[in-house]
Each structure stands twice: as structure tokens, then as C-alpha cells.
Amino acid sequence: MSEETRNQAPVEQEVDVNEVRKVRIEKLNELVAKGENPFEITSYNRTATAGEILANYDKFEGQIVSIAGRLMSKRIMGKASFGHIMDSDGRMQGYFSRDDMGVDEYQAFKKLDVGDIVGIEGFVFKTKTGEISVHVKRVTLLTKSLLPLPEKFHGLKDPELRFRQRYVDLIANPEVKDVFIKRSKIISTIREVLDKKGFIEVETPVLNTLAGGANARPFITHHNTLDIDMYMRIATELHLKRCIVGGFEKVYEIGRQFRNEGMDTKHNPEFTTIELYQAYVDYNEMMNITEELYTTAAERVCGGLDITYQGTPLSLKTPWERLTMVQAVKKYTGLDFDNESLETLIAKGNEMGLEMSPDTSWGHALYNIFDAFVEEKLTGPVFITDYPVEVSPLAKKKPSDPRLTERFEFFICASEGGNAFSELNDPIDQRSRFEQQMLAKAKGDDEAQPYDEDFCNALEYGMPPTGGLGIGIDRMVMFLTDSASIRDVLLFPTMKPIGEAKKKAETKPQAVEEKKEIEQIDFSNVKIEPIFKDTVDFETFAKSDFRAVKVLACEAVAKSKKLLKFTLDDGERKDRVILSGIHEYYEPEELVGKTCIAIVNLPPRKMMGIDSEGMLISAVHEKDGHEGLNLLMVDPHIPAGAKLY
Numbered sequence: 001m002s003e004e005t006r007n008q009a010p011v012e013q014e015v016d017v018n019e020v021r022k023v024r025i026e027k028l029n030e031l032v033a034k035g036e037n038p039f040e041i042t043s044y045n046r047t048a049t050a051g052e053i054l055a056n057y058d059k060f061e062g063q064i065v066s067i068a069g070r071l072m073s074k075r076i077m078g079k080a081s082f083g084h085i086m087d088s089d090g091r092m093q094g095y096f097s098r099d100d101m102g103v104d105e106y107q108a109f110k111k112l113d114v115g116d117i118v119g120i121e122g123f124v125f126k127t128k129t130g131e132i133s134v135h136v137k138r139v140t141l142l143t144k145s146l147l148p149l150p151e152k153f154h155g156l157k158d159p160e161l162r163f164r165q166r167y168v169d170l171i172a173n174p175e176v177k178d179v180f181i182k183r184s185k186i187i188s189t190i191r192e193v194l195d196k197k198g199f200i201e202v203e204t205p206v207l208n209t210l211a212g213g214a215n216a217r218p219f220i221t222h223h224n225t226l227d228i229d230m231y232m233r234i235a236t237e238l239h240l241k242r243c244i245v246g247g248f249e250k251v252y253e254i255g256r257q258f259r260n261e262g263m264d265t266k267h268n269p270e271f272t273t274i275e276l277y278q279a280y281v282d283y284n285e286m287m288n289i290t291e292e293l294y295t296t297a298a299e300r301v302c303g304g305l306d307i308t309y310q311g312t313p314l315s316l317k318t319p320w321e322r323l324t325m326v327q328a329v330k331k332y333t334g335l336d337f338d339n340e341s342l343e344t345l346i347a348k349g350n351e352m353g354l355e356m357s358p359d360t361s362w363g364h365a366l367y368n369i370f371d372a373f374v375e376e377k378l379t380g381p382v383f384i385t386d387y388p389v390e391v392s393p394l395a396k397k398k399p400s401d402p403r404l405t406e407r408f409e410f411f412i413c414a415s416e417g418g419n420a421f422s423e424l425n426d427p428i429d430q431r432s433r434f435e436q437q438m439l440a441k442a443k444g445d446d447e448a449q450p451y452d453e454d455f456c457n458a459l460e461y462g463m464p465p466t467g468g469l470g471i472g473i474d475r476m477v478m479f480l481t482d483s484a485s486i487r488d489v490l491l492f493p494t495m496k497p498i499g500e501a502k503k504k505a506e507t508k509p510q511a512v513e514e515k516k517e518i519e520q521i522d523f524s525n526v527k528i529e530p531i532f533k534d535t536v537d538f539e540t541f542a543k544s545d546f547r548a549v550k551v552l553a554c555e556a557v558a559k560s561k562k563l564l565k566f567t568l569d570d571g572e573r574k575d576r577v578i579l580s581g582i583h584e585y586y587e588p589e590e591l592v593g594k595t596c597i598a599i600v601n602l603p604p605r606k607m608m609g610i611d612s613e614g615m616l617i618s619a620v621h622e623k624d625g626h627e628g629l630n631l632l633m634v635d636p637h638i639p640a641g642a643k644l645y
Contacts, residue, residue, distance in 0.1 A: 253274070258270050345362075426461040
């Protein structure tokens with residue numbers, strides 16, 4: 001089948017891309033040989049765009065125009081043919097006639113391929129069917145496309161391929177381009193609203209010697225000249241507050257943040273936020289600004305305040321609902337943190353599936369229960385206010401209750417959209433909170449904030465009472481464009497390199513083999529738990545049903561740093577679910593396909609609202625003062641359901 005024939009009708013079978021490329025390169029070489037290399041053209045005089053002509057037909061009717069864009073379709077019909085040209089703001093039909101163009105010009109058009117970038121010149125008219133078109137007199141090949149576009153009826157559907165080849169996605173799926181046009185409008189609207197309020201846009205460092213301003217794991221790099229490790233910023237907060245200390249009273253920054261954390265439909269390692277700070281106001285004014293930013297952007301890109309997100313109708317009309325965290329927990333769980341004892345609350349939380357120790361603080365208990373059982377129920381939009389001091393190291397305490405801070409987060413469709421404080425400006429209190437964060441880091445919390453001495457020093461010069469707000473731009477765009485995943489609103493989301501998993505799979509067996517031959521494992525610094533002195537009778541032990549299980553699927557449990565959710569084949573069923581707190585040691589994707597050992601006759605245990613139907617067996621040890629864990633994985637030749645004796 002010739003390339004020309006391919007362009008005439010949709011092709012159901014898979015296209016041989018290499019063959020298509022070969023044919024197109026031959027066409028290019030023919031043009032070069034004739035002195036018509038399209039890649040030597042440096043410009044083209046466009047007099048109009050497709051969108052302008054379509055919107056103003058009365059103005060353009062009968063006028064000679066020159067438009068340029070990508071050839072998206074071509075129908076050869078003997079002496080007359082049709083094609084569609086797509087530019088940045090529309091799609092225009094071209095009518096190509098041999099009698100009007102001349103034989104040579106028409107033959108040149110016939111040799112064009114779908115995907116080529118061309119310029120066409122002719123007069124504007126309407127066809128017999130009423131379609132606004134250009135009656136082409138001359139066509140100019142501006143860029144030769146060497147690879148075929150996705151076939152129009154099936155398009156580019158594979159999500160992974162769409163994200164990897166966003167340039168093709170934008171060509172093939174016009175609705176994708178519309179998302180990013182709306183994203184641009186949302187960001188410009190944010191700037192417009194804040195500029196009118198007298199805010200100053202500033203820029204702060206992306207590379208820092210400390211990763212502060214949020215509880216998150218940073219990316220680490222190295223500065224060769226200074227010979228120091230540096231951190232890509234996880235937030236702009238601390239530098240923007242320094243601007244407030246320096247005398248700016250209203251500042252904001254729209255910028256990229258980087259967090260070395262998990263990836264899912266709501267998280268990408270790099271993302272965009274707007275952070276703003278205003279002197280002499282508190283978190284209540286930040287709520288007002290949040291509402292204004294959202295409603296103004298919604299009116300700009302959605303045409304109103306009544307929207308739908310993933311099938312859920314939402315009204316962004318103000319005022320939004322406001323609940324304290326204590327009120328929200330009571331409303332959705334029945335637990336009363338104002339009147340019940342801490343001991344009772346911890347016990348009830350553990351009965352619901354949490355694993356809180358008896359020494360859990362009141363604030364941590366409140367936040368853990370909210371995070372696990374309330375957030376998922378917040379359709380919103382709703383402001384949740386007054387967070388515990390333990391999880392708000394940069395927020396000012398409530399004068400009426402020092403256990404809480406003047407902080408809020410707002411939620412839309414169970415997703416957190418932003419965070420705000422009445423900012424802590426007491427340098428003594430700030431130092432104390434940094435110290436608490438350092439204690440938490442020493443106990444293993446690698447997301448705890450570092451002690452920022454320079455920031456404390458800045459506060460000692462005096463920062464006025466200040467309100468601060470951070471909004472996730474990507475999630476805002478998701479809400480206002482009805483996009484299910486953060487990757488849908490990022491032009492180039494973070495992706496695992498193609499072939500990486502395959503490469504690891506291919507090299508791993510060899511590596512294991514080599515390790516067996518040359519590596520001597522040192523267990524001298526390993527500690528293990530003492531063997532139990534108490535014995536168990538054989539009949540009791542025999543009641544435990546140990547089985548080989550195959551991991552069919554594995555994923556991180558939402559809102560849990562430790563838990564992985566396994567879907568297992570136990571020989572009788574292929575949907576056994578077991579939760580295991582081993583995310584610190586394994587990523588979900590590396591466990592799929594493994595053969596493990598599980599106790600399958602334990603009673604179901606609810607964890608994070610999910611029934612866990614058994615226990616996976618792991619081996620635990622201590623090395624250099626840190627706990628190590630290995631999930632017990634066995635020979636894959638062992639079938640699912642094989643019983644252990």
C-alpha cells in the first residue's frame with residue numbers, strides 16, 4: 001500500500017512505522033534533489049488564522065488569504081480534492097482543484113502526507129454543504145513530517161504513550177490542548193486578582209542548603225564549586241516570610257516545588273503552587289482570598305460557579321462551608337475530642353483500624369483520625385480549620401486553645417487543595433517547634449522539618465502579624481477542567497524511562513548469580529530478637545494455615561505512609577486482600593508477581609477502613625541501630641495455595 005493511499009482512508013491494521021518513515025524520507029530526498037528542501041524555508045507570510053476566518057466569515061468571504069498549519073486529512077477525488085489544515089486556534093478545510101492550481105501544483109499537493117506542515121493561499125468561500133473553506137490556488141510545503149500521526153478514528157488512546165509523547169497527544173486530541181489553554185488562563189487569573197490587590201510577585205531560590213517550609217522528603221543534589229549538598233525546594237514559605245520581615249507587606253510566588261515522594265493521581269514529584277503572604281491579616285482573610293481566586297478562575301474558564309468534577313456536581317458559590325477539625329471528626333466519626341478522654345479516643349481509633357500507641361498525643365490522635373476517616377468524605381468545597389500544633393510547626397497557636405493553631409486546609413471532592421496559616425511570628429516559639437521537629441527526625445521521621453537558624457534570626461528582627469496561603473495549581477486545574485489525574489494537567493509528567501523495568505528484570509538474575517559467587521555477607525553487626533522461652537503446643541500451632549500466595553497486584557494505601565495493599569491468589573480465590581506495613585522497605589511495583597507466604601485463616605482485621613484477610617510473613621532484624629525487614633519470598637515454581645507444614 002502506497003503512502004498516498006494510506007492518507008485517503010482510515011487504516012484499521014497496525015501501521016509499519018519504519019516503512020512509512022522510509023517512504024517519507026524518499027519523498028524528502030526527491031524534493032531536496034529538485035532544490036525544494038522544505039527545511040530551508042525560514043518563514044511564511046500568514047495573513048489569517050483558521051479561527052479568525054471561521055469567526056469572521058462575512059469579513060473574509062471572497063478575500064485572498066494565506067494560512068499555515070498541519071495537514072490533518074486528505075481526500076483525493078480525481079481532479080479535485082479536499083484537506084484540512086489545523087493551526088493553533090482552529091481547523092480549516094481546503095479545496096484543491098487541478099484546473100485552478102495547475103497540474104504541477106496539484107501533483108505536489110497529492111504527494112503531501114497527513115502530518116506535513118503546509119501553507120495554503122486562496123480565497124475564502126462556502127462549499128455546497130455550507131462549510132467555510134479556502135479555495136486553494138497555491139500550496140507550500142513548510143515542514144516534512146517523517147512519522148505518521150495516530151489514525152484519526154482510534155487516535156492516541158494509550159495513557160502511558162500519551163504522556164510520554166505529549167507532542168503527539170496535543171496534535172491528535174484537541175481536548176488535551178484545551179486543558180492547557182485553560183491552565184494558562186487560570187494562572188493569569190491568579191496573577192490578575194493578586195496584582196489588583198497590591199501583591200508583589202517575587203522569586204525565591206529553588207536550590208537551598210536546607211529543605212524547609214513543609215513536611216516532605218527533598219531531592220538532594222550537589223554543588224561542585226561549593227562542594228556542598230543542596231536541596232531542591234519543597235516549599236517557598238520561609239523565603240517569602242523573610243520578604244515580609246524585610247518590609248514587603250503583600251508578596252506571592254508561583255513556582256515549582258520538588259518532593260521526593262510517591263506518585264499517584266494526585267501527586268507528581270514536581271508540581272506548581274501559588275504561595276502568598278499578607279501582613280496585618282490572619283487566616284480568615286486567607287479564606288476570603290481562596291474563595292476569590294477559585295470563583296474568579298471558575299467564571300473565567302468554566303463560565304460559572306456550578307461545575308461537575310468526575311460526575312460530582314459542585315457549587316463554588318461563596319461562602320464555603322467552614323468546620324473546625326474537631327467538629328469535622330465529630331460529624332463524620334462520632335468521636336468527640338472536646339469531651340472524651342484521650343485514652344478512650346485512642347482505643348476507639350484503634351478499633352477503627354488505626355495503630356496508635358498509648359502515648360499518642362491528643363493532637364496526633366485528632367489528626368490521625370481526621371486523615372484516615374474524615375478527609376475522604378469531604379465533598380466540599382469546605383475549609384477545615386484549627387489544626388493541632390503538633391502537625392503545624394509554622395502556624396500561630398489559637399489564643400483560646402493552645403493545643404490548636406490558626407490553620408486551615410480546604411477540600412474539594414475529598415482532595416486537599418491548599419493550606420493556610422495565621423503565621424507564627426514568635427521567634428522563641430518557632431525555635432521550640434523546630435526543636436520538636438528535630439526530635440521527631442531523630443526518631444525516624446524523615447519528613448520532619450530541619451532547624452532553620454537563619455529564619456529564626458529573621459523573626460527576631462520582627463515579623464508583623466501575617467496571613468499566609470498556599471494553593472496547589474495542578475489540583476486547581478484538575479478541578480476546573482474535570483481532569484481525573486494530575487498527569488492530565490501536566491504537559492510533561494514524570495515518567496519511568498522506557499525499558500527500565502525490563503532492563504532490571506533482565507540483569508537481575510545475572511546479578512543474583514554473581515552475588516552468590518563473590519559476595520560474602522557480613523552478619524556480625526546484625527541483632528535478632530531472642531527466641532521465645534514460652535512453648536506452644538503442636539495442636540495450637542497446627543491451626544495456623546500457612547499458604548504460598550501469588551501477588552497479583554500491589555498498591556500503596558491512600559493516606560498511609562506504611563501500608564501496602566496486596567491482592568493475592570491463594571489457590572482458591574484470586575481476590576484475597578492483605579495489608580502489610582512494609583512500604584518503607586518495598587515499592588509496590590517490585591512485588592507484583594512474587595510468591596510469598598501468608599497466614600490465611602486469621603479473622604479479617606480492618607485497617608484504614610479496608611478488611612485485611614490474613615498476614616504476610618516477613619523477617620525482621622536490627623542492623624546499626626535501625627530495623628531491617630525482608631518480606632519472605634519463595635521459589636516461584638511453588639503453586640498458589642501450597643500449604644506449609
